Amino acid sequence: MLKQMEGSMAVAEAVALARPEVICAYPITPQTHIVEGLGEMVKSGQLENCEYINVESEFAALSVGIGSSAAGARTYTATASQGILFMAEAVYNASGMGLPIVMTVGNRAIGAPINIWNDQTDSMSMRDAGWIQLFCETNQEAVDVHIQAFKIAEKLSVPVMVCMDGFILTHAYERIDMPEQAQIDQFLPPFNPRQVLDPANPVSMGAMVGPEAFTEVRYLAHRRQMDALELIPQVAQEYAEIVGRDSGGLISTYKAEDAETLVISLGSVIGTIKDVIDQRREEGEKIGCVAIRSFRPFPIAEIRKACANAKRIVVLEKCFAVGMGGMVASNVRMALSTQPVPVYNVIAGLGGRPITQTSLHNLFNEAAADKLEGLHFLDLNQEVVERELERQRLDECSGSVAENILRDIGAVAASKV
Amino acid sequence: MFQVRIHGRGGQGAVSGAEMLSVAAFLEDKHAQAFPSFGSERMGAPVVAFCRIDNKEIRLREPVLEPDALLVQDPSLFNSVDVFAGLKADGYLIINTAKSLAELGIEDAARQLPEGHVWTIAATELAIQHVGRPSPNACMIAALARACGTIELDSVTAAIRKKFPGKVGEANVVAAQAAFDNAKAFK
Numbered sequence: 184m185l186k187q188m189e190g191s192m193a194v195a196e197a198v199a200l201a202r203p204e205v206i207c208a209y210p211i212t213p214q215t216h217i218v219e220g221l222g223e224m225v226k227s228g229q230l231e232n233c234e235y236i237n238v239e240s241e242f243a244a245l246s247v248g249i250g251s252s253a254a255g256a257r258t259y260t261a262t263a264s265q266g267i268l269f270m271a272e273a274v275y276n277a278s279g280m281g282l283p284i285v286m287t288v289g290n291r292a293i294g295a296p297i298n299i300w301n302d303q304t305d306s307m308s309m310r311d312a313g314w315i316q317l318f319c320e321t322n323q324e325a326v327d328v329h330i331q332a333f334k335i336a337e338k339l340s341v342p343v344m345v346c347m348d349g350f351i352l353t354h355a356y357e358r359i360d361m362p363e364q365a366q367i368d369q370f371l372p373p374f375n376p377r378q379v380l381d382p383a384n385p386v387s388m389g390a391m392v393g394p395e396a397f398t399e400v401r402y403l404a405h406r407r408q409m410d411a412l413e414l415i416p417q418v419a420q421e422y423a424e425i426v427g428r429d430s431g432g433l434i435s436t437y438k439a440e441d442a443e444t445l446v447i448s449l450g451s452v453i454g455t456i457k458d459v460i461d462q463r464r465e466e467g468e469k470i471g472c473v474a475i476r477s478f479r480p481f482p483i484a485e486i487r488k489a490c491a492n493a494k495r496i497v498v499l500e501k502c503f504a505v506g507m508g509g510m511v512a513s514n515v516r517m518a519l520s521t522q523p524v525p526v527y528n529v530i531a532g533l534g535g536r537p538i539t540q541t542s543l544h545n546l547f548n549e550a551a552a553d554k555l556e557g558l559h560f561l562d563l564n565q566e567v568v569e570r571e572l573e574r575q576r577l578d579e580c581s582g583s584v585a586e587n588i589l590r591d592i593g594a595v596a597a598s599k600v
Numbered sequence: 601m602f603q604v605r606i607h608g609r610g611g612q613g614a615v616s617g618a619e620m621l622s623v624a625a626f627l628e629d630k631h632a633q634a635f636p637s638f639g640s641e642r643m644g645a646p647v648v649a650f651c652r653i654d655n656k657e658i659r660l661r662e663p664v665l666e667p668d669a670l671l672v673q674d675p676s677l678f679n680s681v682d683v684f685a686g687l688k689a690d691g692y693l694i695i696n697t698a699k700s701l702a703e704l705g706i707e708d709a710a711r712q713l714p715e716g717h718v719w720t721i722a723a724t725e726l727a728i729q730h731v732g733r734p735s736p737n738a739c740m741i742a743a744l745a746r747a748c749g750t751i752e753l754d755s756v757t758a759a760i761r762k763k764f765p766g767k768v769g770e771a772n773v774v775a776a777q778a779a780f781d782n783a784k785a786f787k
Contacts, residue, residue: 185626187622187623187626187627187632189619321659350635350636351635351661354635354636355633355634355635356618356619356622356623356632356633356634356635357622357631357632357633357634357658358626358631358632451661452661454658454659454660454661455659455660455661455662457659458659458660537662537663538661538662539662539665540660540662
């Protein structure tokens, strides 16, 4: 059914269609509307047979989720930013114990300095925690991918993180084609746990494992993620057959077949990139893009295939490993290590800085001329940077970088005591 | 694509206004995308919300940088925010005010736009009168419907009823109808 609705409410409805049995909720911007929406559905009785548990922190949210999932309940939670950091230990435990929890991350920057706006550093901080990570381009995709996430998680007994750009998607009102309950009931069977806590048949979960077996446990976790490379497209196909919409899979490509310049990115910025590609295609430039939907497992074979004929790759990512560069580009470079093609890494949209068509055109102009440096910061204000470096040269006690820059650009009063 | 930027202050319902405008467009079988400027939400602080309307899927995710229409819910913003930034040469300007443009000091700016593209409406007064709250958002999108044919008043009132079911919605519909009838074109 077509509806015009907020991304967060659409995800709440989609999660409800999956008939979760336990929802653990702790609010943090920008995911709060999702768990609020679900809370209202549980209270009104629209979502039946579901226990909604308010907890005291993100650590508690996922810890309760671990308990309920271990007890055989289909379990959902959501978080963002500092919240995912606070639950980090439980994030590893959920995957280490093989518990198929589904968690939304409403992607937001990580402080300090405090920033409530969108980038993807939060999800990326947990990229190696053993969860499957799926990134959504639109709210429609977020709806479809959340439902698929439960099936993927439960078939493999691995938790799945569904990542959607905070505010840009979570707070955007747009057209959603919401599946019918009967379709989802046909698509997603009841949760049949691989392992379950049962008083009648006591087991120990999360037991200590020493050097004699730890490597094998980890290796098998990797094997499960490699299995996910097969399963994710298969589940997307099953979903498409029932719901009639293709919106899953490992990657998606746009005008990539003959592209000399291939842009790789993930999340909502793909939409803007597609518009820019269309404008440049009209001028005759051979440019296309690849959206990475599954970042974990990383689809090495698909990336290689998509990049086989490109003359240059531009990896644009909303996350940044200080002291290294982009996490996505590092992964892409590894995938393409046997292909002699330049990979330019562009860090963009940090802390909510808009990624505009104008900036992308300038960027792609430089890329087409192979004038980009290996690591490029989109719209970096070099003058502000130089002035701060000068302050540091002149004064050993020059103060907080963040405060100095806010004063410099006039965002706070220039009264230095 | 028709792009709208709404300038208001926290508490004036700029974000809800953008949402209702997107619902109105949706009810006309158009594609629409509404989103806020993602600032910290504080009463009285400048707020910006956006709405795009098109006949095909909207993929663009940048803020509205070159609006086809500006809705200014608080004219005091002209003194503190670059409200006109990027407004298209043939764009529309809707201002919530009971004053003249000369009194607001924007007559010269308004004369840059085509005749019939600049409208004023005392939306806050209408909202207080009919809704009992100084929430000009419904009146502003009704005035937009009057100013340009991008959206029909019937769709606007249907969107208001969807957003605010019951008495509040009905009161807003009355206010919106009054705004539609009383909006004044600047000559």
